[in-house]
Amino acid sequence: MGKALRLSEKWFRRGLWLVALVFAGFLIGLGGTIVGDLPKVEAPLRVDDFLDRTAAQALRSQVKEAHQAEQDAQAALEQARLQRAKARSENQAERETFNNWLAARQATQRAEHDPEVIARTQALDALKGRERQAQQAVEAQEQALLDARQGAQAAQQQLDALERGGYEKLAAAQRTVELRVFLYRLALTLPLLVAAGWLFAKKRQGTWWPFVWGFIFFALFAFFVELVPYLPSYGGYVRYVVGIVVTALVGRYAIVALNGYLERQKQAEALPDQERRKELSYDVALARLAKSVCPGCERPVDLKNDQIDYCPHCGIGLFDRCGHCSTRKSAFARFCHACGTQAA
Numbered sequence: 001m002g003k004a005l006r007l008s009e010k011w012f013r014r015g016l017w018l019v020a021l022v023f024a025g026f027l028i029g030l031g032g033t034i035v036g037d038l039p040k041v042e043a044p045l046r047v048d049d050f051l052d053r054t055a056a057q058a059l060r061s062q063v064k065e066a067h068q069a070e071q072d073a074q075a076a077l078e079q080a081r082l083q084r085a086k087a088r089s090e091n092q093a094e095r096e097t098f099n100n101w102l103a104a105r106q107a108t109q110r111a112e113h114d115p116e117v118i119a120r121t122q123a124l125d126a127l128k129g130r131e132r133q134a135q136q137a138v139e140a141q142e143q144a145l146l147d148a149r150q151g152a153q154a155a156q157q158q159l160d161a162l163e164r165g166g167y168e169k170l171a172a173a174q175r176t177v178e179l180r181v182f183l184y185r186l187a188l189t190l191p192l193l194v195a196a197g198w199l200f201a202k203k204r205q206g207t208w209w210p211f212v213w214g215f216i217f218f219a220l221f222a223f224f225v226e227l228v229p230y231l232p233s234y235g236g237y238v239r240y241v242v243g244i245v246v247t248a249l250v251g252r253y254a255i256v257a258l259n260g261y262l263e264r265q266k267q268a269e270a271l272p273d274q275e276r277r278k279e280l281s282y283d284v285a286l287a288r289l290a291k292s293v294c295p296g297c298e299r300p301v302d303l304k305n306d307q308i309d310y311c312p313h314c315g316i317g318l319f320d321r322c323g324h325c326s327t328r329k330s331a332f333a334r335f336c337h338a339c340g341t342q343a344a
């Protein structure tokens with residue numbers, strides 16, 4: 001493919017590489033869209049799918065009710081505490097005034113005040129009784145709050161135990177779904193890679209090579225890049241194992257090709273000069289001469305030295321003389337550069 005010598009042909013080839021890249025780009029876009037749309041095949045899973053639903057529902061409403069009761073008890077407790085504080089301070093204030101009054105009375109020793117002492121003592125007792133009632137109300141609310149809190153905790157624990165089993169089952173089911181989704185994608189991309197390998201081996205130099213290369217780029221990208229976000233935890237193994245297999249196949253192919261080339265070259269070098277010349281295409285010969293290598297054996301030759309007419313490595317003729325004007329010219333040239341006579 002890199003042997004084109006005509007200027008337009010070179011540019012056509014560059015354009016065709018561009019076609020290959022653009023073709024690959026569109027294929028990659030299409031492939032990415034298809035690969036991305038694949039999970040829609042699966043319905044999303046929820047933990048409720050793996051629970052005893054009626055039991056879970058009952059426990060959840062139990063937890064909710066217990067929390068509500070807890071809140072109510074908390075509010076009532078705050079009210080009761082406020083009432084108790086009020087009763088306490090009333091009692092205290094009353095006791096203080098009574099004590100002062102009592103001290104004053106003892107000083108005066110007035111007997112007509114005795115019924116009032118009794119009345120005020122009774123009033124104080126009543127206040128004390130109210131304070132005690134308020135204290136009892138507070139204790140009752142504290143008990144109710146504790147009951148509600150413990151009830152909520154117990155229900156929550158039961159619910160947690162139930163849900164734990166559900167989450168385990170959910171995780172297992174999700175792993176299965178993940179694997180299935182990954183396998184769909186693998187089933188889509190792996191055949192592409194196989195097809196690309198076949199095209200590389202058989203068709204990469206055919207007439208339609210830009211499309212072949214475009215497809216090869218697409219298949220490699222789809223497998224080694226687009227598949228990556230969908231790999232399950234062990235998906236790396238799949239990718240690396242396939243990568244190793246592909247590299248081994250390409251490497252084996254290159255080694256076999258190298259040995260085949262060396263074998264062909266050896267056979268070609270054993271043929272007579274005239275036959276070897278026939279097998280070399282004009283453009284290939286010119287391209288090799290331009291790189292200062294022998295067109296027959298591809299080893300370096302000093303072409304500027306006008307004493308060298310034959311390759312010192314394989315013996316192929318590099319320069320000869322024109323049959324008409326005897327000018328020294330390249331043996332691969334079709335026409336004499338001095339007189340224009342066609343070479344024999």
Ligand SMILES: [Zn+2]
Nearest residue numbers: 294297311314
């Ligand atoms: Zn040679």
Ligand SMILES: [Zn+2]
Nearest residue numbers: 322325336339
């Ligand atoms: Zn000539």
